[in-house]
Amino acid sequence: MRSLTLSHVARSFGEAVAVRDISLSVPAGTTFGLLGPNGAGKTTTMRMILGIIAPDGGRITWNDAPIDAAVRMRFGYLPEERGLYGKLRVREQIAYFGRLHGMRRPHDEEAARHWMGELGLEAYARLPCGELSKGNQQKVQFACAVVHAPELVILDEPFSGLDPANADVILHALRGLHAGGTTLILSTHQMWQIQEVCEQFCIIAGGTVRAGGTLDELRAAWPLRRIEVEPNASVLRDVLDAMPDLRASTMRTGNGVPSALVYDLPAEADVAAILRQLVAAGSVTRFERIEPTLQEIYARTTGAAP
Amino acid sequence: MNRIGVIFAAEFRRRMRSRPFLIGTVLGAVSIMLTTILPIVFSGVPEGTTRVVLVGEPVLTAEVKALIADDYTTVERLPRLDAIPTVEFLKAHHDAADVIILSRARDGLRARVYARDPSSFGSAFARRLGPLQVALATGLPVGDIKHHVIVPVSVRDAAGRFANVSSAKAAKGVAFLFIILLYVAILINAQVIMSSVAEEKTSRIAELLVATIDPAQLLTAKVLASGATGLIQLLVWVLFGALSSQIVIALAPHVEAIAHNSAASAISISPAEIAAFFAFFVIGYAQYSVLYAAAASLITRTEDLGAVAGPVLIPVLTGFIVAEFAVAYPENPWIAVCSQVPLLAPFVMFSRIAISSVPAWQIAASLAINLAAAVAFGLLAGRIYRVGLLLYGRLPSLRQVVIAMRG
Numbered sequence: 125m126r127s128l129t130l131s132h133v134a135r136s137f138g139e140a141v142a143v144r145d146i147s148l149s150v151p152a153g154t155t156f157g158l159l160g161p162n163g164a165g166k167t168t169t170m171r172m173i174l175g176i177i178a179p180d181g182g183r184i185t186w187n188d189a190p191i192d193a194a195v196r197m198r199f200g201y202l203p204e205e206r207g208l209y210g211k212l213r214v215r216e217q218i219a220y221f222g223r224l225h226g227m228r229r230p231h232d233e234e235a236a237r238h239w240m241g242e243l244g245l246e247a248y249a250r251l252p253c254g255e256l257s258k259g260n261q262q263k264v265q266f267a268c269a270v271v272h273a274p275e276l277v278i279l280d281e282p283f284s285g286l287d288p289a290n291a292d293v294i295l296h297a298l299r300g301l302h303a304g305g306t307t308l309i310l311s312t313h314q315m316w317q318i319q320e321v322c323e324q325f326c327i328i329a330g331g332t333v334r335a336g337g338t339l340d341e342l343r344a345a346w347p348l349r350r351i352e353v354e355p356n357a358s359v360l361r362d363v364l365d366a367m368p369d370l371r372a373s374t375m376r377t378g379n380g381v382p383s384a385l386v387y388d389l390p391a392e393a394d395v396a397a398i399l400r401q402l403v404a405a406g407s408v409t410r411f412e413r414i415e416p417t418l419q420e421i422y423a424r425t426t427g428a429a430p
Numbered sequence: 431m432n433r434i435g436v437i438f439a440a441e442f443r444r445r446m447r448s449r450p451f452l453i454g455t456v457l458g459a460v461s462i463m464l465t466t467i468l469p470i471v472f473s474g475v476p477e478g479t480t481r482v483v484l485v486g487e488p489v490l491t492a493e494v495k496a497l498i499a500d501d502y503t504t505v506e507r508l509p510r511l512d513a514i515p516t517v518e519f520l521k522a523h524h525d526a527a528d529v530i531i532l533s534r535a536r537d538g539l540r541a542r543v544y545a546r547d548p549s550s551f552g553s554a555f556a557r558r559l560g561p562l563q564v565a566l567a568t569g570l571p572v573g574d575i576k577h578h579v580i581v582p583v584s585v586r587d588a589a590g591r592f593a594n595v596s597s598a599k600a601a602k603g604v605a606f607l608f609i610i611l612l613y614v615a616i617l618i619n620a621q622v623i624m625s626s627v628a629e630e631k632t633s634r635i636a637e638l639l640v641a642t643i644d645p646a647q648l649l650t651a652k653v654l655a656s657g658a659t660g661l662i663q664l665l666v667w668v669l670f671g672a673l674s675s676q677i678v679i680a681l682a683p684h685v686e687a688i689a690h691n692s693a694a695s696a697i698s699i700s701p702a703e704i705a706a707f708f709a710f711f712v713i714g715y716a717q718y719s720v721l722y723a724a725a726a727s728l729i730t731r732t733e734d735l736g737a738v739a740g741p742v743l744i745p746v747l748t749g750f751i752v753a754e755f756a757v758a759y760p761e762n763p764w765i766a767v768c769s770q771v772p773l774l775a776p777f778v779m780f781s782r783i784a785i786s787s788v789p790a791w792q793i794a795a796s797l798a799i800n801l802a803a804a805v806a807f808g809l810l811a812g813r814i815y816r817v818g819l820l821l822y823g824r825l826p827s828l829r830q831v832v833i834a835m836r837g
Contacts, residue, residue, distance in 0.1 A: 174641040176820065193644065201641045207634030209444075223436045224642045268638070 127151045128173065128276060128307065133182030134331075135168050142168040143179075144331035150324070152275075155298070155308040157322035159418075161426050165331040166311045167204060170278050173309075174201055186276070197226050200274035204281045204311075206265050210254030214245055217253055218267045225272035232271070239267035242297055259290040266294060276307045283314050295321060315419040325418065329426040339418060346391065346416050353385040353402060354410035361385055363405045369393050384410070433643045434651045441655035445622055446662075454618045455663050459670040466674035467681065480552075481505045483515075483523050486532030490539070490562075493572055494532060498558045515544045530555075538563045598785070602757055605784035608707060609753045609777055611667075612714055615660050616746055619715065620722045623656045624735055627726035627815075636727075636819040645819060646812035653719040653808075660715055706783050709797060714776025716804045718746065724811035727818030749777035760786035770796050772803030 128150040135143040143165040150156045160166050171177045173184055175196050186195050208217060215236050222232035240246050243263040248256055253264055262285060270277055282298075283291045298321055302308060312318050318325075319339065326336040335342055350373055353360055364370050364387050373386040389398070395413050402408050445451050482498075483506045484491040491507040498504070505524035513519075515529040523529075528551060529544040539562055545551045561576040568575070585595045592598040630636040639648055725738040752774055756765045760782045769779040769792065779796045782788045 171637075171641075171820075176637065176640050196642070199641070201638060203634065203637045203641075205634040205637065207630070207636070207638060209629075209635060210633065211444075220436070220440055221638070221642075224433055224639075226433075 127187065128309075129183075129185045129188070130169070130173070131183045131185075133169070133172060133179045133184060135165075135172060135177065135179050141331055143172070146182075146328060146331070146333055148326045148333060148336060150307060150309060152307050153302070153305045154324050155302050155310065155322045157318040157325040158309055158311040158328070159318070159325060159422050159426075160311075160328040164329045164426070166328060167280060169328070170201075170280055170309070170311065173278060174199060197272075198275045200225075200269040200272065200277040202266055202269040202277070202279040202282055204284070206262060208253040208261055208264060208268075211252050213250055213252055214256070214264055215240065215249040217264060218271050221268035222271040225274070227272050235271045235273070236267070239271055242300070243267055243293055259286055262286060263290065263293065266297065270297070270301060270306075274306065276309070277301065278309045280311045281313070282310060283312055283317050291317065315417075315422065319418045327422055327425045334425045335421065342418070342421050343415050346421055348388045348416065349391050349393070349395075350414045350416070351387050351389060351395065351398065352410065352412045352414060353387075353408060354383055355407075356383045356385050357406060359406040360402055360408065363401055364398075367398065367401075370398075434647050434654075437639075437643065437648060437651035438655050438658075441626065441652055442658055444626070445655055445659045448622060448625075450618065450622050450625065451659055451663070454621075455666050458614070458663070458667050462667055462670050463674045463677075466671070467677055480528065480550075481524055481526040483508060483520075483526045483529045484532060485509070485511050485529060487534075490532045490534070493562050493565075494530070494559065497562060497572070498555060501552065501554050501558065517546060520544075520546055534566065538566050601785045605753075605757045605781040608711075608780050608784065609750060609757075611664065612711055612777060612780075613746065613750050615664060615711075615715065616718045618663070619656050619660050619719060620739065620742070620746075622659070623652060623719055623722050624726040624739060625732075626652060626656075627723050628729055628732050628735055631727060631729065631819055632732055640816070640819055645816040646809075649720060649723055649808070649812050649815050652723055653716060656719050657712065657715055664711075703783055706793065707780055710776045710780045710800075713797070713800045713804050714749075714773075717773055717776065717800070717807050718742065720804075720808045720811035724814035724818065727815045745773040749774040753777035753781045756781040757785060760788075766792065770799055772800050772807075775800050 130146055130148050133143060133146045134141075146165065146169055158166050158169070168177070172179045173191070175191060175193075184191055189195070212220065215233070218236035218239060219227075219232040222235050223229075227235060237246075237249075240249055243266065245260065245263055245267070248260060253261060256264065266279075266282065269279070279298075282294055286294065295317065298308060298310075302321075310318055310322060324336070324338055325342060327334045335345070337345070353364070364385060365372075367389075370387045370389050370393075373388045389395075399408070399411050402411065480502050482502045482504055484494055484504050485508045486494075488507065488509060491504075495504040495507065505526050511529075511531065520526045520529065527546050531542045531544070533540045533542075539559060541555075541559065543551055543555075561572050561579045564570070564575045564579055565572040587593075587598060592601060627636075630639065643651075721742050722739065725742055726735065728738055729735055752765070752768050755762070756769070756778045759765055765778060765782065768774045769782050769788075771778075775796050779788070779793065783793065
């Protein structure tokens, strides 16, 4: 089973440490979300996987073997900063990147046509890329990253700058690649999209891994849960405030109900006992135990939320 | 096709279609044609001669016409003038350049010249009239005196390299031509290769490319494509030069003699010299190409191209200037040293080869040193290119580049 493994990978630029110590494993066929705030080391990590820069320490392997030029030919990359040859036509551009990854004529042209169809670019096939809208240029860039049917695709902020319709087109394409067995690594700040498409996640900050696993695993390992109680009555608030393990949450409520009382509590807390005490104290119209969202886990793991 | 081949093919196509290449090639070809043909079209006289109107006694003007025939074409002889000649007068008389009024004085011949361009009136005129001056003073026939006054001088090359003066002059011309061709080719190529690298850097394509291909291979493909387009450009210019010379001969058959001289001079260029020309051209081209590509990889904005191109331009200009001295003083020890120094040698060594007898070991040493330097520059440029492509923001200092290369 092919998989990507990073073991204690580190990289500094002069005095600045970009990646301190990162270890992670991406099983073959997985759609993997790499999360972290700006400067966390995501882009440096992706560049090291692609061999653009060499790690100072640690080991990166694909299928238990070091990644050499031949292996990299089977990788695809969509960098955060988009770049296309402005004067090159859409079809030629996509086919060119196919050839760069070892495709021969006419397969490069056929693959370019396929991806233009998938992404709704047929009408622009003969136009120079510089004449396309930003959204369409990003779709061309996406096609360039996947035209050679890579085994692993690394996408840095694939949805940035896309309108909802074009973001859906990319999401659909990603699902298609996933269904075809392609391993995908995504980095994005758009949590709802990454939560929808990724099966596994890795949250990094300060150049180290802070959390990792499936969303269920992340939730299971998360020490806090939240409850929402309605109505927002003082008698109920007094009961909750009196419980030593509970703390009024600083997070916004998941359903955005302003009238609810929102409290954080340990994951192992007896929720039924809390509900019984509340009911004994007064009228309760709604009581909900809320699982942490990826956004919450990310924000608190990286220190972006208190 | 391997990736170097893919990038070479794409680069080559892009360059052949690029405006700097097309404009440079066309302008170069047009310049060559114009500089070759226009003098003939405008003057209508053999190259190196000037149209003059001679005024004076018919006997005098006839003698003078014969004496100055090698340098001047006498378009008209007049016995006298009614007024001081003006530019309109010159235009009206076969568009002559000068009016020369000849008269006898007590101590000999006098000549007053009304020139359209006094600065270009040559001193050869007075020397040519020497025999006539003596003839007038002594009463002897000019034909007899001419042999006594003008001493036949035969110049031989001490090194036995050139058969005559015109052959040596032609060799100097070839050396100058080489210097100019290399200089122009390097400067045009610099613009093309820097624009290409800057486009990929500023549009962030570079990151995509280096994720696919080793930066050194990318640099190699670019330099090869740049060299191929450069050679094509050179070939176009040479073809236009040959075409121009044929047009000149067709327009002015009297130039054929000059063409024959040129052909004779061309024969003096040996196959070994042509090989040396090619070798030093390619080596020089490669040395500068990799350095310009590396320099361009450091910029984030195209506005910074001038700042990084400046330092590389210094050796180009130095090589150009030293090569001109090399044509005049090919045996000077400093020139000999410069003909071994990388970046300068491609300019200087060929100049020396074209006009003097350079020991074979010096040529071999220069080729070896400069080939090694081209490889070393390529490796150095590859490292700069590798880090430069990923450096964004302000133009990095030399220290920052060195740190990044070490990192």
